[in-house]
Amino acid sequence: MDMNEIKEIFFQECEEQLAELESGLLKLNDGDRDPETVNAVFRAVHSIKGGAGAFGLDDLVSFAHVFETTLDCVRSNKLEPTQDVLKVMLKSADVLADLVSASRDGSGVDESRSRGLVKELEALAHGEMPSSSAHEAPKPAAKAAPAPKAAPAPAPAAKAETPKPTDDSGFQPIPFSFDGFGEDEEPAIEGSVYEVSFKPRRELYSKGNEAALLLRDLSRLGEMSINCDTDALPALDKMDPEASYFSWKISIRTTKSEDDIRAVFEFAEWDCDLEVKLAEEASSNEELPMVPVPFDLSILDDSSASDEDEKAVQSSADETVAAAVSAAETATSVTKAASRASEKKESAAAAAAAAAQNNAAAAAAAAGQTIRVDLDRVDRLINLVGELVINQAMLSQSVIENDATGTSAVNMGLEELQQLTREIQDSVMAIRAQPVKPVFQRMSRIVREVADMVGKSIRLVTEGENTEVDKTVIDKLAEPLTHMIRNAVDHGIETPEKREAAGKNPEGTIKLTAKHRSGRILIELQDDGAGINRERVRQKAVDNDIIAADANLSDDEIDNLIFMAGFSTADKISDISGRGVGMDVVKRSIQALGGRISISSRPGHGSTFTMSLPLTLAVLDGMVVTVAGQTLVVPLTAIVETLQPEASAIHSFGANQRLISIRNSFCPLVDVGRVLNYRSTQANPVEGVALLVESEGGGQRALMVDAIQGQRQVVIKSLEANYTHVPGIAAATILGDGRVALILDVDAVVAASRGQSMKPEMSLAATG
């Protein structure tokens, strides 16, 4: 794994943390005061900051730092998370998200916005309420100074001896060198001599620090001599193995400063008495109160010596060092301490082994809950399963052809295979299924931003966020949903004044719900706004030549007019949703997903948009039909009903148009074979079957096909990816008999029948 991969992981994690942050803030906004919620919010920002720091993303770090500081005030109850405070925080979360994506792909950031929020956050952290005037808060404290490094000076040269094997009692002799004893080793190095007095307290050892290691680090700064004061050591029977009995006086000649020497004791300075002072040149080693006993610290560097028992000796605190300093005097105490430690170790070993097994299992269970898989791999698997489904269908077909009775063992086996295949397919699809939560969370940001822009106060309530749907559907859901949310905020919900005048809560509510309904996902977007103004919609439709002035339309039909192309009801065109934003675009993209959308509205009480989408884009329930000898698949979702036209129901209209009368209403008849240029003259409707389909705008058309072969689930194969886009055709599939069938794009065919969009040279007949 290299840094770029880790960086990618970081950005993925940021997405998760941002989602966590937002949902936490929204919970707080709803009055949740659980400290764990605040902690989770804090951690999210903290994690982003931590990772960003590691990658040197300074803008992200500094904003996250300010945000974190303010959140810390909330965490420590210094700042009450009121609605006003949370408003600032939610906006900050948005900016943080922007900064993350800016770091990821270099997109721009609204700097004035982030600067403004930094000020607001700082003001909050300083105990000012958000409404107070902009205040020039002091800059956040600069990043902490980096931890001082121990100078990597070479350790004093000394001969390391190979450690000897331990004896039965667990005692390991500690080798140390007397080579330099008594010899005059006046160092040739420049520098000053410091006298260091170091007296550890027992806490130093209990926190895992080790006097010997500190002395080793110190020795790297220069030439030193160490004297150990063992006066405090009590008699053996009175000795507490965890206590600290020794202190050291060190004389060191170094080119480093006093601060560098103190830095060695950085981790231990609270737990020891430490004095560092520049020695008088006159006070040389000879004048120290004790005889210098140089000892070989290099044994501590020899990691090969660190077998279990030696470790036990070392962890029994200062005895090791004591032994090194005055081996003769304290050898017995070391032996005792060492054997005690190893005893303890043995008794603990059995229990630990049992516990280790349990815990290993528990840890494995905790860690095994999720894994991350490259999406490509899942897609590949889904493709393969698609092939398997097709292959299985082909196999079934050829068996059926050869075994008319359908009772052979092969046939039975095939049935089981079919079932298994279906199960595998479902399970594989489930791998790519994801909750709609991320998309819903994005919507809450859009509500906030748009509501701010238009000066409305709107609350977004979401339900069923954990409803799962195929990732490909989720990815394509965001855009139409964003459109609709913007519309609902901009056009659906009234201004606070109007709402109050109508006796409503000045704060509007938009409710976004997701649920599973008979193998599809149902997404509802409900607002408590003014509802559709049918008078105006109707007028607009007449003005735009969408309907005739005297058309007789039901309320439902009028409501559905807003899905017509080029329709806008907003009196003024706003930046947010533009020219009525074209609910036709929304409808088209929902239909492109194999979905349907409808609206129901109650004047004065709001509107509800209902979208029904397939759970996956990989398979489709289709009706297999024959048109001019070709096999086509019509998405089942588009079909309202099928019927056998009678001659009396067919009426000619103009030169080429024909209408079919169904239950006293007229519906244009579209010959699919003619539209796709399969044939040059229109087929006789009475000889075929009419598929009543709903097309954009809610209008119905009757598609003429020659015959219906049946219904089946088909695996969708993109035509664009393998060939090129063909007008009137949505995709292709492979049928059980191995033949390729094209999947009809119902809307495009209907549009073409009205003489739009399909160029003849691009049609099927031309392309072969």
Add this chain to the structure above:
Amino acid sequence: MKKKVLTVDDSRTIRNMLLVTLNNAGFETIQAEDGVEGLEVLEGCNPDVIVTDINMPRLDGFGFIEGVRRNEKYRAVPILVLTTESDAEKKNRARQAGATGWIVKPFDPAKLIDAIERVTA
């Protein structure tokens, strides 16, 4: 023998960085995602040094350190706190809980290895 490091951090990013840094430096690395898992993993792995974050779900770094220090077998294991908290108060709390030393983020591989070497033999 390779030195064994137990790292405890809830951030996947930091966990990966620790893993890469420590493995490159020749350590054997065992990882846990929070204090609770850290204490569970501790029993089986017998680390030479522990590196832990402070802000974590379920059990934070302070609680984790206290848990290690209460454990007869592992109470002497050096613990380094890896955190962005650089102010004295947080450091102090970590120390009181029994931390051996600390590494101030932003994460710097050299600093990490240096600190580990300072507290291990």
